[in-house]
Amino acid sequence: xxxxxxxxxxxxxxxxxxxxxxxxxxxxxxxxxxxxxxxxxxxxxxxxxxxxxxxxxxxxxxxxxxxxxxxxxxxxxxxxxxxxxxxxxxxxxxxxxxxxxxxxxxxxxxxxxxxxxxxxxxxxxxxxxxxxxxxxxxxxxxxxxxxxxxxxxxxxxxxxxxxxxxxxxxxxxxxxxxxxxxxxxxxxxxxxxxxxxxxxxxxxxxxxxxxxxxxxxxxxxxxxxxxxxxxxxxxxxxxxxxxxxxxxxxxxxxxxxxxxxxxxxxxxxxxxxxxxxxxxxxxxxxxxxxxxxxxxxxxxxxxxxxxxxxxxxxxxxxxxxxxxxxxxxxxxxxxxxxxxxxxxxxxxxxxxxxxxxxxxxxxxxxxxxxxxxxxxxxxxxxxxxxxxxxxxxxxxxxxxxxxxxxxxxxxxxxxxxxxxxxxxxxxxxxxxxxxxxxxxxxxxxxx
Numbered sequence: 001x002x003x004x005x006x007x008x009x010x011x012x013x014x015x016x017x018x019x020x021x022x023x024x025x026x027x028x029x030x031x032x033x034x035x036x037x038x039x040x041x042x043x044x045x046x047x048x049x050x051x052x053x054x055x056x057x058x059x060x061x062x063x064x065x066x067x068x069x070x071x072x073x074x075x076x077x078x079x080x081x082x083x084x085x086x087x088x089x090x091x092x093x094x095x096x097x098x099x100x101x102x103x104x105x106x107x108x109x110x111x112x113x114x115x116x117x118x119x120x121x122x123x124x125x126x127x128x129x130x131x132x133x134x135x136x137x138x139x140x141x142x143x144x145x146x147x148x149x150x151x152x153x154x155x156x157x158x159x160x161x162x163x164x165x166x167x168x169x170x171x172x173x174x175x176x177x178x179x180x181x182x183x184x185x186x187x188x189x190x191x192x193x194x195x196x197x198x199x200x201x202x203x204x205x206x207x208x209x210x211x212x213x214x215x216x217x218x219x220x221x222x223x224x225x226x227x228x229x230x231x232x233x234x235x236x237x238x239x240x241x242x243x244x245x246x247x248x249x250x251x252x253x254x255x256x257x258x259x260x261x262x263x264x265x266x267x268x269x270x271x272x273x274x275x276x277x278x279x280x281x282x283x284x285x286x287x288x289x290x291x292x293x294x295x296x297x298x299x300x301x302x303x304x305x306x307x308x309x310x311x312x313x314x315x316x317x318x319x320x321x322x323x324x325x326x327x328x329x330x331x332x333x334x335x336x337x338x339x340x341x342x343x344x345x346x347x348x349x350x351x352x353x354x355x356x357x358x359x360x361x362x363x364x365x366x367x368x369x370x371x372x373x374x375x376x377x378x379x380x381x382x383x384x385x386x387x388x389x390x391x392x393x394x395x396x397x398x399x400x401x402x403x404x405x406x407x408x409x410x411x412x413x414x415x416x417x418x419x420x421x422x423x424x425x426x427x428x429x430x431x432x433x434x435x436x437x438x439x440x441x442x443x444x445x446x447x
Contacts, residue, residue: 072397
């Protein structure tokens, strides 16, 4: 035991930054490719079924809203599970719930059943898998996080381009229930992905500590041993003390103390606002083009341009971050800031080729928001990533819930979709401006 302790003091353990971490990065791509990509063709697959029961428009909105809400609020139980068991176990539980939901979708006959199978079960499954796979990814990578995540997202973007065509072909060949069965089978890829999340301790690299680091560790240990409890005065009643103790237990379990840090609040609100804006914009993008009077062929060209630019951008980010160490938060800030600018330009112009060009730019900027999102949390709170990311999921759920009615209110009040685009642009601005203020304060005022 003494030998082991001496060996630990002489070496520090570092993430592998490769090796089995590449398999974990592929697991990220597999999970998102198996869940997010099929979600993008929900209208293609489930639209005809919902139309037969006279509920296509509201049914699509309700089911997707339930899925996103359950996904986000599953962050709280995921937080607790990840503190009590391994990320592989949590991920496998999520994969099982997701498969039960997707398999049950084959037999749905009503909107209520689809809400349960697709909205609740699949939402819970993905809500457990996402923090599990991101936690594993965060532990396997340090200096090469951005490059590894970009590589995973390139694969997801490639699937995004091809999946609508494959879904349409499957609907023509196998019909609604046959296509849902194929998508359910496709989701089984999540099981080997979760099984690949091996303990990072098996692959950690050892690096000798210098003399100063060893001295720091020794002095730190001595400080811990010499800590004595500080007596405190308590004048509250017994009931108040019990309530206070109960609240402290909840605060400690969920790590709610993070909300006392202005930087954490600024980060999670910014991420939530920009991510909600990005997802909401892509959901109304086809409607914007249709309302503008573009034909089906023109709409297809614009959407293809958008997603192709997205794929090219992910390859670019992968190559860039492979060679240059760039802060994930600065990458995200770049994406949010310029997305706001080019969305304003999108609304200003009305010619077809203007829309094509601006759509290409917006598609290119999308990867700067989606790729670094979990890495922003990992960089800012490396030792508290599990709880920080889980709390982000909850905040994002609350923001998404509030934006749905807000978008409807703006549309009904003004009767114009471009005003909804301005609302979503404002969300990016509310992310970028506070982040810039914090960065300027940290750089100049604290000196």
